[in-house]
Amino acid sequence: MLYNAYELQRTMLSGAAAWASVGAEMLTNPALPMGYFGLGPVMASALDVFAHATAPRGKPDFDIETVEVAGKDHAITESIVLHRPFGNLLRFERDDLPADAPRLLVVAPMSGHYATLLRGTVARMLESSVVYLTDWADAKMVPQSAGRFDLDDYIDYLIDFLDHIGPGAHVLAVCQPSVPAYAAAAVMGKHKHPCRPATLTMMGGPIDTREAPTSVNDVAMNQPLSWFEHNVVATVPLTYPGAGRRVYPGFLQLAGFMAMNLGNHMMSHYGMFKHLVEGDGESAAATKAFYDEYRAVCDMTADFYLQTVEHVFQKHSLPKGEFVHRGEVIDLGAIRDTALLAVEGEKDDISGIGQTRAALHLAPNLPETKKKYYLAESVGHYGIFNGSKWRTRIAPVLEDWMREHGAKPAKSAKSAAAKSA
Numbered sequence: 001m002l003y004n005a006y007e008l009q010r011t012m013l014s015g016a017a018a019w020a021s022v023g024a025e026m027l028t029n030p031a032l033p034m035g036y037f038g039l040g041p042v043m044a045s046a047l048d049v050f051a052h053a054t055a056p057r058g059k060p061d062f063d064i065e066t067v068e069v070a071g072k073d074h075a076i077t078e079s080i081v082l083h084r085p086f087g088n089l090l091r092f093e094r095d096d097l098p099a100d101a102p103r104l105l106v107v108a109p110m111s112g113h114y115a116t117l118l119r120g121t122v123a124r125m126l127e128s129s130v131v132y133l134t135d136w137a138d139a140k141m142v143p144q145s146a147g148r149f150d151l152d153d154y155i156d157y158l159i160d161f162l163d164h165i166g167p168g169a170h171v172l173a174v175c176q177p178s179v180p181a182y183a184a185a186a187v188m189g190k191h192k193h194p195c196r197p198a199t200l201t202m203m204g205g206p207i208d209t210r211e212a213p214t215s216v217n218d219v220a221m222n223q224p225l226s227w228f229e230h231n232v233v234a235t236v237p238l239t240y241p242g243a244g245r246r247v248y249p250g251f252l253q254l255a256g257f258m259a260m261n262l263g264n265h266m267m268s269h270y271g272m273f274k275h276l277v278e279g280d281g282e283s284a285a286a287t288k289a290f291y292d293e294y295r296a297v298c299d300m301t302a303d304f305y306l307q308t309v310e311h312v313f314q315k316h317s318l319p320k321g322e323f324v325h326r327g328e329v330i331d332l333g334a335i336r337d338t339a340l341l342a343v344e345g346e347k348d349d350i351s352g353i354g355q356t357r358a359a360l361h362l363a364p365n366l367p368e369t370k371k372k373y374y375l376a377e378s379v380g381h382y383g384i385f386n387g388s389k390w391r392t393r394i395a396p397v398l399e400d401w402m403r404e405h406g407a408k409p410a411k412s413a414k415s416a417a418a419k420s421a
Contacts, residue, residue, distance in 0.1 A: 089135070110177070170201070
């Protein structure tokens with residue numbers, strides 16, 4: 001009944017949002033004098049904020065048409081290069097990138113938001129790299145005939161994507177996927193897979209949540225797994241292609257994140273209201289753009305969600321050496337040549353300081369020269385992969401790391417013959 005109740009509420013609020021939007025447009029119409037004085041601007045602004053807060057949202061577009069490099073705009077091509085039921089592999093490429101530019105797989109979180117949340121991450125890395133991105137599907141839109149999707153499948157998808165990209169690629173895992181990406185690198189290392197990543201960068205990831213636990217970790221630890229299964233897992237209604245599938249709804253994830261910083265979100269909307277009253281449309285638009293993305297949520301399969309809660313946050317299976325993939329225990333010691341970069345934010349309230357850095361200590365057979373830690377001062381969780389500090393301080397560290405540990409150019413047959421002569 002949980003999902004059905006939400007759908008009923010969403011339908012009712014959609015109608016209210018539409019009427020509020022109409023009212024705001026009428027009150028701001030230049031032909032109506034009341035929009036210029038008295039309570040007119042206040043009423044219009046209040047209706048606008050309400051309409052924006054309650055309007056339904058679908059999957060946003062990436063809309064990365066150009067990137068600026070050295071003062072010049074470069075056109076971007078976006079394409080789907082591999083299609084899978086639970087997620088596509090996208091490729092973004094700028095028009096005049098050098099032939100030997102690094103190839104970077106950005107692994108987006110499957111945590112209730114669409115991969116478009118990493119739009120800023122992708123745009124920045126397009127300045128120097130061909131960027132591939134995991135575009136995870138909304139579980140309620142995947143028919144049950146497609147089967148289940150759990151942590152094992154997630155790891156298999158990453159290996160499949162890297163196999164498609166080819167040898168020498170780099171991987172950037174943002175937040176939650178740090179764990180399965182780390183596991184995938186170990187699996188590929190164990191089998192000496194030719195397409196194992198040259199580098200793996202983990203940013204704000206819960207590798208070992210026993211280090212500096214946050215309120216997010218506490219929630220997962222304070223309840224048994226059965227509580228999550230009975231209280232936050234729901235069945236997709238008949239109105240969606242995935243009808244009957246058990247999921248962790250995106251609207252519950254969003255409610256949890258909003259509740260964590262409710263005061264800040266309320267002040268943001270109050271600030272947007274004041275900007276509208278003052279006629280500062282540009283500032284109000286910036287807040288609207290953020291929440292358009294933030295409120296666009298999707299569902300994840302119950303199998304994946306419950307396994308993540310159990311193995312990442314409750315049992316700490318990976319750092320304990322107990323994480324199993326397809327019946328085999330994952331050996332992090334198998335990572336011998338994939339260079340690891342761990343990035344954390346000083347003010348991250350989701351993944352505490354030390355949780356990602358733990359990855360460097362868990363790879364005993366990797367030379368220290370292939371390990372690096374970077375703490376971004378005065379940066380929160382979102383700022384690790386988006387915003388000015390990501391663009392100017394963190395991304396250059398990643399680019400240098402990829403450059404340092406990227407594939408060396410192959411010698412030509414002619415030069416090799418000359419050397420042997």
